[in-house]
Amino acid sequence: MKLKDIPQEELELMGYDDIAVLILEESGKKMKIFDLFKKVCNALNLSEAEFENKIADFFEILSTDKKFTMLENGYWDLRAKHNVAIVIDEDEEETLSENIEDADDEEIEVEESEEDIFYEADDTDDEPDDDLQDLVVIDVDEEEPNSL
Numbered sequence: 359m360k361l362k363d364i365p366q367e368e369l370e371l372m373g374y375d376d377i378a379v380l381i382l383e384e385s386g387k388k389m390k391i392f393d394l395f396k397k398v399c400n401a402l403n404l405s406e407a408e409f410e411n412k413i414a415d416f417f418e419i420l421s422t423d424k425k426f427t428m429l430e431n432g433y434w435d436l437r438a439k440h441n442v443a444i445v446i447d448e449d450e451e452e453t454l455s456e457n458i459e460d461a462d463d464e465e466i467e468v469e470e471s472e473e474d475i476f477y478e479a480d481d482t483d484d485e486p487d488d489d490l491q492d493l494v495v496i497d498v499d500e501e502e503p504n505s506l
Contacts, residue, residue, distance in 0.1 A: 360384060361401055374398050374412075375419050378426070379436065388435040391417055 361369075361380045369377065377398045382389065389397075395416045399409045420426045420434055427437040 366403070369401055373419075374416050375423050375425065377401055378416075378420070382434075382436050388429055388433040390432055391420065391434055394434060 361377070361384060364372075364380075374395075378394055381394060381397050381401075392413070395409065395413050398404075398416070404412075420428070425437055426434055427440055428434055429440070
């Protein structure tokens with residue numbers, strides 16, 4: 359369905375991402391985010407102020423939505439139009455396989471320690487630290503009223 363054939367009421371119910379998909383499908387070419395969102399705003403009759411306030415949200419939508427992909431030089435397009443080619447050098451593949459096999463063959467030794475990790479090992483004195491020696495307990499009934 360073409361963007362111009364969709365009634366305004368229905369467009370207003372659609373998300374920015376859905377409208378952007380329609381725009382990219384109709385144009386058949388990649389677009390910069392500024393131009394793409396400008397077309398979305400024009401379709402929704404949004405003001406320039408709304409454009410400026412919501413372009414960051416639009417960028418977040420494009421960045422997180424799996425339907426879109428960012429190309430070089432800041433262009434955006436539909437991911438379905440672009441194939442990802444993975445090239446693996448045979449030498450690198452063999453090295454990777456060998457490293458994985460070597461790691462599988464190695465036994466992992468786990469040392470069990472009886473050392474208490476919550477206390478410092480520097481405490482060599484036999485006297486217990488008295489952290490509460492400066493503590494003063496005040497009974498509420500004995501407390502003097504503050505003078506203002």
